[in-house]
Structures are given as structure tokens and as C-alpha cells.
Amino acid sequence: MRLDVVSIFPEYLAALDLSLIGKARRDGLLELTVTDLRNYATDRHRTVDDTPYGGGAGMVMKPEPWALALQDVLDRGAADGHTGGAEEPTSPAVNQRPVLIVPSPAGQVFTQEVARELSEREHLVFACGRYEGIDERVIEWARESFEVRPMSLGDYVLNGGEVAVLAMVEAIGRLVPGVIGNPESLVEESHSDGLLEYPVYTKPASWRDREIPEVLLSGHHGRIARWRRDEQLRRTARRRPDLIEDLDPALLDKQDRDV
Ligand code: 6GU
Numbered sequence: 001m002r003l004d005v006v007s008i009f010p011e012y013l014a015a016l017d018l019s020l021i022g023k024a025r026r027d028g029l030l031e032l033t034v035t036d037l038r039n040y041a042t043d044r045h046r047t048v049d050d051t052p053y054g055g056g057a058g059m060v061m062k063p064e065p066w067a068l069a070l071q072d073v074l075d076r077g078a079a080d081g082h083t084g085g086a087e088e089p090t091s092p093a094v095n096q097r098p099v100l101i102v103p104s105p106a107g108q109v110f111t112q113e114v115a116r117e118l119s120e121r122e123h124l125v126f127a128c129g130r131y132e133g134i135d136e137r138v139i140e141w142a143r144e145s146f147e148v149r150p151m152s153l154g155d156y157v158l159n160g161g162e163v164a165v166l167a168m169v170e171a172i173g174r175l176v177p178g179v180i181g182n183p184e185s186l187v188e189e190s191h192s193d194g195l196l197e198y199p200v201y202t203k204p205a206s207w208r209d210r211e212i213p214e215v216l217l218s219g220h221h222g223r224i225a226r227w228r229r230d231e232q233l234r235r236t237a238r239r240r241p242d243l244i245e246d247l248d249p250a251l252l253d254k255q256d257r258d259v
Helices: 010-018 019-026 063-079 112-118 136-142 160-174 221-239 241-246 254-258
Strands: 002-007 030-038 099-109 123-127 149-152
Touching: 002 010, 002 063, 002 136, 010 019, 010 030, 010 160, 019 160, 030 063, 030 136, 063 123, 063 136, 099 112, 099 160, 123 160, 136 221, 149 160, 149 221, 221 241, 221 254
Parallel strands: 002 030, 002 123, 099 123, 099 149
Antiparallel strands: none
């Protein structure tokens, strides 16, 4: 998978050298390039923002540096055979247009389902806005070459897209085959089945007068699986009742309904 991030603060993305995502890059599973938007400014002062038409507080990112930077990202991708060229002959059904992800509190909410979907794409480009956002005409222009996805992490406001991109790249990258050593760890985690994860314990069995749940010492796999499922349902109902509303009833068994 090819990943491009365009930002005026490329140093923010240095954390993507670390841990699992860093290793996946060194292993060649993820090819990640960070591009400094200021390199595409057209004036001596390397200006990337200006005042908003119609008035109001804050600044808006100018269209021209964005168009030049995104075109360069597209051209580099095409030159490396990722995007923009002929359709992949072996998988004609796969949409190989690059995806332009625009982090914004005004975007659709980024969920595990979105992460799964994006982890199957060949080329993801993240456009980090700052200030009050990017001139809307850039988004319209980009639809000619990209599938554009404005994405929000949730209902709160960050100062720019960089921190959101760190979160999205980690959530997507870990789903790319080979990035996580043991793919079974992806099966039993929060949100993989629409529920929150069950609580976990390790040694010692007794710690500061607190015992682990007895069932976990029983060696009875069926009872342990049932206990964990009950804990998932109870925890989800308590912390995230909205997720219970969204559950597919077909995925619930008779014992689930009793919890
Ligand atoms: Cl993706 N970007 C910004 N700037 N703020 C956010 C966000 C994204 N998600 C939540 N708040």
C-alpha cells in the first residue's frame, strides 16, 4: 500500500517511523511519503493561507499550492505504477483510483468499518488542513482524479489534520496483511464484531487483594467464551448503548438476548 501525507508540519508525522507501522515501512509493506505543502507555495514568503471571502475569523488555505502538491503526489504514484495508469488486469473489479482523505471535524466519522474498507485500497493520500480549512474548490477539483473522503475522528475540534492522520494511518495500516504478526489478534478486539472488548487479566492471579474472575482458571473453554461474550455485551450496553442499537440481530444468539 502506498500512503502520501501532505502537510505544512511534516515533523508531526515522524512518529510513523516507530513501532508496528515503522516496521511495516522498513519491511516494504507500507510505502509512506510525507510532502511539505510549503514547497509548492508560489511566492517568496512561501504563503499557503489567506483571508476568507465573505469575512470571518481565521485563515483559509490557498488552492494553488494544494493543486500543485496533489498533482505531484498523483504523478509520483503513476510513475511508480500505483495509480493513474492502466486498470489492474488481474482484478478489474477493484477501483484503483487513489483515495484523497481530507481530515476535518466536518467529515464523516472514521470507524473500524471505514478503516477496513480503506485498508484494501492501493493508494491513500491524506491532505492535512490547518486554520479554518482548505479552499473548497480544491476538493471539487480533486474529485476528477481521486475518490475524495472527508473524514472526522469524532465530535471535537483539533487544530489541524496531522494528529488525525496519525490515528487513521495506524488504524488502517495495522489491517494491511502482514503488518500484524499474528492476524488472530485482529479477530477478538473492540469493534471487530460491533461490541467492545471483554476485560483481560494476567499474572498474578491475586494482586493487592484483588482476584481475577474464577471462570478464567476453570480451563473450561466453553464457559470462558460465554463469560467473555457476556462481559462484552454488558460493557457495551453500559458504555456505548448506541452500539447496541446498531447491532445486527442475526449476530445475537439466544444467550446473548438473556444478558
Ligand atoms: Cl479529522 N480534523 C480536525 N481538524 N479536527 C477533528 C478531526 C479531524 N476529527 C475530529 N476533530
